[in-house]
Amino acid sequence: MFVRFLRPNNLSQKMMRVIFSIYMVVTLVITSVQFLSEYLKTQAVIVGELQQLEVTVRGPISTSLWQYDQNQLDVITDGLVQMPIIEGVEVFDKNAQNIISKTFDVDSSVPLSIFDSKLELNRTLNGERIPLGTLVLYSSSGVVLDRVWFGFALIAFTAFIKLTILFWLFIWAFDRYLATPLKELMSQVNEVQLSQGISKRIHLSNTENNELSQLQEHMNSMLAAMSSDRKRLIEDEQAKRSWLEDAVAKRTEDLQALNKKLKYLATRDSLTNILNRGSFFDAAQQRLALSQRQESTVSFILMDLDYFKRINDSYGHFVGDKVLIHFTQTLQGFLRKTDLLGRVGGEEFAILLFDTKLDDASQLAEKICQAISHSALEVEGNTISYTVSLGVESSELSDTSIDELFKRADLKLYGAKDKGRDRVES
């Protein structure tokens, strides 16, 4: 504890040292003033005693001076010098000439200060006062100190005792009321800081209502506010995150739907909504490969509307488009789920029939041809009739590419065209 007092490492110990140091300085000043006052009082008493002695020896010394009795003067002054309070004696004649000078003991140390008392020596003769000289008695600080040392020691001892007791009282009081509660507060604040949550609170063991308990209350309300702020922030964060997750999920769903739609559109012909050329050939290629593995047959029907240019030229492209749509819808009425239908050119269409031999495909082609030639559609008040030429071909075991099948079907189609159109060539 004493080491802590000398080398304070915290606030309470520093305060303890400052207050104690101030008290020590004040005590030292008061004790010094007491010393000085005692010293001056004792010096005044000694001067009084010197004056009384001078009065006592004035008669014999005056007589000795009057009678010029040097021996008697020596005896008297020797006696004076022996006295404990006298450090020296000097006698001067009426002309201020030193007759006797017995000052200070040469063996003793030189005193701090010397003071004296003077007395005029006279003789009254026939009522007349005749001056004979002067008697001077000296005393010194040594004499004063000899007399007051016990008092000084008492004062010093009392001051020391007071200082020591107060020192330990200060230490105890600061330790009890400041250092220990502060240490406890710091340790609990540290625990709160180290704990992950802010649910911990400070509970000082000293329940007195003072600045520390008020500080504890303030810190606990601060922690409570922080805790509720943190809870609110977490809730906000969770709400934001969940909102964001919902938004992202919704966006992903929309994008997936859009992507699906785009993929679908990319495979479709925009006018007739059947497979476009690329998708048809991709799908047909897969069907051919599957059929070859299963050693079955696929058939390919290639169709081209006859004189379609005339329809466009006579009724316009809008009507031509309606014819193309009508043709597609008619075809769909003849197809199974496993069949593929695609638009492979402007007015050119193709059907791939899975697991279908040439005869069956040719029969279907005939039906289509008949159905189209007997159909008519009404567009803007016009009755439109049209025909189609068809080429039919079936796969062989050597076929590896759909293009080969397509080329053979195309030749058949040209054959149908050459033979007058509105017919099937297989």
Ligand SMILES: Nc1nc2c(ncn2[C@@H]2O[C@H](COP(=O)(O)OP(=O)(O)OP(=O)(O)O)[C@@H](O)[C@H]2O)c(=O)[nH]1
């Ligand atoms: N309305 C419309 N016409 C198209 C479309 N695609 C191609 N055509 C037209 O179809 C016509 C094809 O003409 P051609 O190749 O001469 O054939 P065709 O007139 O049918 O004669 P043949 O095939 O020999 O019977 C052209 O006039 C093209 O402009 C389309 O999407 N809509």
